[in-house]
Amino acid sequence: MTKATDAFPLSEKDRDRRTWEGRLQGASGLCIEDTCDNGGRQQRFSKASAMTQSDEQIEARVAWLYFMEGLTQADIAEKLGMTRLRVNRMLVEARTSGLVSITLNSRFASCAALEQRLVKEFGLKAAIIVPTPQDPGLIPVLLGQATGEYLSSYLAENTIQGLGLGWGATLRETIRNMRAGRYPDLCVNSMMGGLTHGSELNTFETASDLANRLNAECQYLAAPIYAGSPKSRDIILAQDVFRETFERIAANDIAVLSIGDLSERSLLVRYGLPRDVSTEDLRAKGAVGDIMGQFYDENGRLIDHPLNRRAIALPLDDLSRIPTVVLASGGANKTLAVAGALRAKRATVLVCDEDTARKACELVRGEAIA
Amino acid sequence: MTKATDAFPLSEKDRDRRTWEGRLQGASGLCIEDTCDNGGRQQRFSKASAMTQSDEQIEARVAWLYFMEGLTQADIAEKLGMTRLRVNRMLVEARTSGLVSITLNSRFASCAALEQRLVKEFGLKAAIIVPTPQDPGLIPVLLGQATGEYLSSYLAENTIQGLGLGWGATLRETIRNMRAGRYPDLCVNSMMGGLTHGSELNTFETASDLANRLNAECQYLAAPIYAGSPKSRDIILAQDVFRETFERIAANDIAVLSIGDLSERSLLVRYGLPRDVSTEDLRAKGAVGDIMGQFYDENGRLIDHPLNRRAIALPLDDLSRIPTVVLASGGANKTLAVAGALRAKRATVLVCDEDTARKACELVRGEAIA
DNA sequence: ATAGAAGTTATTCAAATGTATTTTTCAGCG
DNA sequence: CGCTGAAAAATACATTTGAATAACTTCTAT
Numbered sequence: 001m002t003k004a005t006d007a008f009p010l011s012e013k014d015r016d017r018r019t020w021e022g023r024l025q026g027a028s029g030l031c032i033e034d035t036c037d038n039g040g041r042q043q044r045f046s047k048a049s050a051m052t053q054s055d056e057q058i059e060a061r062v063a064w065l066y067f068m069e070g071l072t073q074a075d076i077a078e079k080l081g082m083t084r085l086r087v088n089r090m091l092v093e094a095r096t097s098g099l100v101s102i103t104l105n106s107r108f109a110s111c112a113a114l115e116q117r118l119v120k121e122f123g124l125k126a127a128i129i130v131p132t133p134q135d136p137g138l139i140p141v142l143l144g145q146a147t148g149e150y151l152s153s154y155l156a157e158n159t160i161q162g163l164g165l166g167w168g169a170t171l172r173e174t175i176r177n178m179r180a181g182r183y184p185d186l187c188v189n190s191m192m193g194g195l196t197h198g199s200e201l202n203t204f205e206t207a208s209d210l211a212n213r214l215n216a217e218c219q220y221l222a223a224p225i226y227a228g229s230p231k232s233r234d235i236i237l238a239q240d241v242f243r244e245t246f247e248r249i250a251a252n253d254i255a256v257l258s259i260g261d262l263s264e265r266s267l268l269v270r271y272g273l274p275r276d277v278s279t280e281d282l283r284a285k286g287a288v289g290d291i292m293g294q295f296y297d298e299n300g301r302l303i304d305h306p307l308n309r310r311a312i313a314l315p316l317d318d319l320s321r322i323p324t325v326v327l328a329s330g331g332a333n334k335t336l337a338v339a340g341a342l343r344a345k346r347a348t349v350l351v352c353d354e355d356t357a358r359k360a361c362e363l364v365r366g367e368a369i370a
Numbered sequence: 371m372t373k374a375t376d377a378f379p380l381s382e383k384d385r386d387r388r389t390w391e392g393r394l395q396g397a398s399g400l401c402i403e404d405t406c407d408n409g410g411r412q413q414r415f416s417k418a419s420a421m422t423q424s425d426e427q428i429e430a431r432v433a434w435l436y437f438m439e440g441l442t443q444a445d446i447a448e449k450l451g452m453t454r455l456r457v458n459r460m461l462v463e464a465r466t467s468g469l470v471s472i473t474l475n476s477r478f479a480s481c482a483a484l485e486q487r488l489v490k491e492f493g494l495k496a497a498i499i500v501p502t503p504q505d506p507g508l509i510p511v512l513l514g515q516a517t518g519e520y521l522s523s524y525l526a527e528n529t530i531q532g533l534g535l536g537w538g539a540t541l542r543e544t545i546r547n548m549r550a551g552r553y554p555d556l557c558v559n560s561m562m563g564g565l566t567h568g569s570e571l572n573t574f575e576t577a578s579d580l581a582n583r584l585n586a587e588c589q590y591l592a593a594p595i596y597a598g599s600p601k602s603r604d605i606i607l608a609q610d611v612f613r614e615t616f617e618r619i620a621a622n623d624i625a626v627l628s629i630g631d632l633s634e635r636s637l638l639v640r641y642g643l644p645r646d647v648s649t650e651d652l653r654a655k656g657a658v659g660d661i662m663g664q665f666y667d668e669n670g671r672l673i674d675h676p677l678n679r680r681a682i683a684l685p686l687d688d689l690s691r692i693p694t695v696v697l698a699s700g701g702a703n704k705t706l707a708v709a710g711a712l713r714a715k716r717a718t719v720l721v722c723d724e725d726t727a728r729k730a731c732e733l734v735r736g737e738a739i740a
Numbered sequence: 741a742t743a744g745a746a747g748t749t750a751t752t753c754a755a756a757t758g759t760a761t762t763t764t765t766c767a768g769c770g
Numbered sequence: 771c772g773c774t775g776a777a778a779a780a781t782a783c784a785t786t787t788g789a790a791t792a793a794c795t796t797c798t799a800t
Contacts, residue, residue, distance in 0.1 A: 054519055057500070060478030061485070067472055069486060072756060081527050083779060088757070102437055102472045108430030115431070116439060130427070149424055157451050442786060453749060458787070742800085749794070758785070765778075770771105 062087055063094040107131055111354050118342075118350060118361060125324065125348045126150070132330075132355040139330045139353050144173020147328040147351045151256060152179040154324070155186075155214070160253035163216070164191040164314070166292060167206040168258045168267060170328050175210045182215045189219035191249050191257070192292040192313035195271045196224045221245060223312045225272050225293045230309035237312070249314050255322045259329035260290040261337045268293060277307050289337025291316055291327070291346060298336060300344020316346070324348050330356045339363040432457055433464040477501055481724050488712075488720060488731060495694065495718045496520070502700075502725040509700045509723050514543020517698040517721045521626060522549040524694070525556075525584070530623035534561040534684070535580060536662060537573040538628045538637060540698050545580045552585045559589035561619050561627070562662040562683035565641045566594045591615060593682045595642050595663045600679035607682070619684050625692045629699035630660040631707045638663060647677050659707025661686055661697070661716060668706060670714020686716070694718050700726045709733040 062080065065071045066087075073091070077084040094100045104112070111129040118127035128150055130142045151174065155163075163186060165171065188211040194203035204220060211218035223242070227233030236242060260266045262279045268290060269279055279287075285305050286297035292313035295303050302308050302316055319325055327346060329338055330353035339360040341347055350357070432450065435441045436457075443461070447454040464470045474482070481499040488497035498520055500512045521544065525533075533556060535541065558581040564573035574590060581588035593612070597603035606612060630636045632649045638660060639649055649657075655675050656667035662683040665673050672678050672686055689695055697716060699708055700723035709730040711717055720727070 054515065056476070057478045057481065060474065060476040061482045063474055063476075064479060064482035064486070067474065068483070074756075081523055084757090085779070089778095099476050100472060100474055102470060104430060104433055104437065104469065105471055106426070106430040106433075106469050108427045109434065111427065112431045112434035113438070116434070145424065153451055444786075454787090455749070459748095743798100744800105745796100745798080747794100747796075749792100751792090752790085754787100754789075756785100756787070758783100760783080761781085763778100763780070765776100767776085768774090770773085 059090050059094055059099065062090045063100050066091055067100060114354060114357055114361070118357065121361070121365075122342050122345060122347075122350075124350055127349070127357070128351045129354050129357050130330075130352075132353040136331055140169040141173050142353065143170045143328050143330050143351055144175075145177045147171075147174040147256065147326065148177025148179075150326070150349070150351065151254075152177075152181075154254065155181060155183065158253070159185075161185060161187060162248060162252035162254075163188045163210075164249055164252035164255040164257075164322070165189065165207050165210060166192055166255075166257035167194065167201065167203040168260070169201070170258045170330075171206060171256065172201060172209075174256065174328065175206065175213060178210065178213050180213055180215075184215060184217070186214060186216035187219055187248065188214065188216045189245070189249055189252070190221040191252070191255060192311070193221055193223040193225040195267065197271055200271075201267060219245065219248060221249075221312070225268070225312060226274055226307065226310045227312055228274075228310070230306055233310050233312060246314065250318060250321065252322050254324040254326065255314075255319065256326045256328070257291055259327055259334060259337045259341055260293075261334050262287060262289070262295075263333045265331075265333060266290075274307070274310070277305075281305070282307070288340050289334070291319070291341065296340055296344070298340050298343070300340040300342070300346055319346060326351065328352075332356060332359075335359045335363065429460050429464055429469065432460045433470050436461055437470060484724060484727055484731070488727065491731065491735075492712050492715065492717075492720075494720055497719070497727070498721045499724050499727050500700075500722075502723040506701055510539040511543050513540045513698050513700050513721055513723065514545075515547045517541075517544040517626065517696065518547025518549075520696070520719070520721065522547075522551070524624065525551060525553065528623070529555075531555060531557060532618060532622035532624075533558050533580075533586070534619055534622035534625040534627075534692070535559065535577050536562055536625075536627035537564065537571065537576040538630070539571070540628045540700075541576055541626065542571060542579075544626065544698065545576065545583060548580065548583050550583055550585075554585060554587070556584060556586035557589055557618065558584065558586050559615070559619055559622070560591040561622070561625060562681070563591055563593040563595035565637065567641055570641075571637060589615065589618060591619075591682070595638070595682060596644055596677065596680045597682055598644075598680070600676055603680050603682060616684065620688060620691065622692050624694040624696065625684075625689065626696045626698070627661055629697055629704060629707045629711055630663075631704050632657060632659070632665075633703045635701075635703060636660075644677070644680070647675075651675070652677070658710050659704070661689070661711065666710055666714065668710050668713070670710040670712070670716055689716060696721065698722075702726060702729075705729045705733065 058080070062076055065076050065079070066073065071079070073087045074084050077087045080087075091100075103109075108131065111131060114129050115127040118124055118129070128146045130146050133139065133142060147170070156179075165188060167190070188207050190204070190207040195201070204222070207220065208218045210216075223236065227236055237246065260268050262269060262282060264270060272293065273279070282295050282303065282305060285295075285303040287295035287303045287305070288298050289296060293311040294308045294313065294316040295305065296316065297303050308316075325347050326349040327338075327341055328351040329341075330351075332355065335356050338350075338352060338356055342350070342360055342364050352360070428450070432446055435446050435449070436443065441449070443457045444454050447457045450457070461470075473479075478501065481501060484499045485497040488494055488499070498516045500516050503509060503512060517540065526549075535558060537560070558577050560574070560577040565571070574592070577590065578588045580586075593606065597606055607616060630638050632639060632652060634640060642663065643649070652665050652673065652675060655665075655673040657665035657673050657675070658668050659666060663681040664678045664683065664686040665675065666686065667673050678686075695717050696719040697708075697711055698721035699711075700721075702725065705726050708720075708722060708726055712720070712730055712734050722730070
């Protein structure tokens with residue numbers, strides 16, 4: 001029967017394929033005669049003859065019998081008149097030398113590779129990379145699906161009390177893809193103020209929609225994303241009702257946010273920026289993206305701009321105190337923003353499309369954009 | 371460390387290769403977050419959602435982690451929040467579906483494949499196939515090496531009393547490649563009469579050379595390959611000395627012979643055929659090759675020709691009584707002869723070069739010669 | 741809503757592989 | 771020929787994978 005350690009499928013039909021596949025158990029008709037009545041008398045290769053042509057052929061034969069014919073290592077040892085250890089070592093050598101190679105025939109293989117790379121290079125808890133669709137308009141949908149799946153699994157396996165949320169197209173799709181559940185002890189809360197105009201998205205409903213789907217408690221952040229001035233924001237946050245709200249936000253177990261950029265695609269840029277602040281201003285200060293309405297530069301550090309001090313949201317630098325921070329974002333326009341977030345390690349979980357993640361990764365490593 | 375079940379080498383250097391290789395134990399930095407505090411709560415896919423894109427991606431991720439990153443199945447189960455059984459089944463499915471494929475990158479791979487095929491299709495105990503060299507003159511050398519290696523291993527692992535031998539260029543090379551040994555209880559004997567003229571090879575020395583190398587006893591067959599007539603041959607074999615000799619020959623444990631063809635390359639054809647017998651005669655009767663001086667047709671059956679009754683050798687049809695019959699032969703000119711021998715199952719062990727064996731195999735199966 | 745079928749999980753055990761240690765063998769050298 | 775060092779074999783044990791079975795869950799059809 002097929003084993004996971006087999007490299008190839010087992011069916012006889014598949015055996016006819018050009019690239020031999022699968023390791024077949026119990027194969028009959030072995031290559032070398034199968035009687036051996038003197039139990040493993042020693043058979044040595046002198047150093048001078050090491051890896052001669054016949055050695056190479058024997059190794060190929062061993063590899064063939066193991067990977068293609070599906071014999072066990074003990075079977076092969078008996079058949080070829082050598083020790084099981086020698087068979088094992090030959091197989092290891094076959095791998096190391098490249099005599100045997102394995103490929104993952106899937107468009108997800110490069111995503112899986114990139115996931116591993118991101119986790120290793122940026123110390124992420126997880127990276128979820130989806131293939132980049134031809135239609136960039138599909139990216140929020142795909143990222144929403146992936147984030148929804150991730151978050152559903154996370155909630156199934158973690159008992160938490162506070163789930164903080166941002167808003168945006170990707171997060172809306174995330175909520176659509178959440179599996180329903182029953183979490184009466186969970187409080188879903190907005191981690192940032194909302195938009196006070198614009199008809200594409202009722203940002204105040206984002207948290208409540210998720211809370212409804214999860215039968216969880218909901219805590220609204222009934223405030224706009226920006227106050228009139230830093231001073232005004234401080235006055236607002238000093239009110240008891242907001243202080244309690246922000247204590248709860250700071251105590252979240254997980255935050256699920258997206259990354260904004262400075263293009264006109266951004267809801268925040270189109271509807272949220274105060275009239276006295278332009279994207280040119282922000283770019284001039286080096287801004288490449290925003291998280292919770294707070295803009296940061298290519299190194300992921302907050303830019304020195306009064307707008308950042310007007311934001312009614314958890315301060316970006318306090319995000320690191322939340323155990324799990326999911327940043328879901330993608331699209332070529334977001335590359336610089338994602339790279340900045342990676343550099344500053346703003347995320348512990350990144351959900352992104354492949355092309356964007358790869359380019360962001362390469363930016364961080366100082367490589368030319370391919 | 372590298373394991374035989376790994377599909378790829380482990381060294382970090384090798385990890386940089388384009389085609390990812392090797393299964394790496396103890397890989398750090400996993401793709402999916404590695405804390406899971408509620409022990410495997412169920413996560414089900416309904417039938418309606420079976421093998422969605424995300425399923426496929428999860429399977430690719432599992433396969434990647436197992437084959438490329440070297441995690442154990444239990445590790446992966448814990449990391450991805452599923453059962454070890456599910457991981458195992460996904461890996462099996464990955465194999466069966468072709469998501470994962472393995473290749474043997476060796477010129478010996480096709481030889482190993484052909485070996486298996488020959489063993490299965492012709493019920494051989496063993497097939498040893500060597501790559502066909504560009505210079506056909508090298509074929510006897512390579513076949514001699516392979517046969518010598520086989521025979522040395524065979525003798526190391528089997529205690530036998532009688533080893534019968536033919537003669538020819540391939541067998542001369544075989545003897546050169548025998549490992550020396552000490553077999554005082556072994557009797558090496560010629561299974562066929564020798565050539566009475568010709569300077570290329572002293573056929574009477576073949577058995578004695580091998581006996582010397584093996585410190586074994588030697589039994590000469592002091593007779594020519596052909597008698598003057600079938601009657602004369604019967605008179606010769608009726609003599610006591612020959613009767614005992616042939617009893618011993620018939621009792622051999624192993625016979626090591628080569629296959630002759632009807633071309634001028636054949637020693638027998640050039641120096642051994644009686645003057646009153648021509649290769650045209652033999653071809654007319656359907657002969658395609660000879661074993662022990664006895665000619666057979668494309669089905670491997672003895673042709674009806676008086677020459678076959680003049681041969682001073684073990685009758686070809688009696689060969690099947692010897693437990694192990696090694697036929698070592700190769701070269702394009704031998705294809706028909708090898709095919710005939712295969713059809714009639716004259717061999718239990720075949721040593722041949724790849725092109726010849728493949729074509730012979732295809733002939734037998736009724737396929738067009740490529 | 742219920743029953744039956746199908747699939748998955750949990751658990752245990754068997755088989756195969758991987759590893760470590762000790763012993764034996766072999767090649768090279770003096 | 772003896773000695774030494776390296777390599778391989780033998781042996782035992784640990785780990786991983788594969789398989790079997792019972793119980794549980796989910797899905798589908800009625």
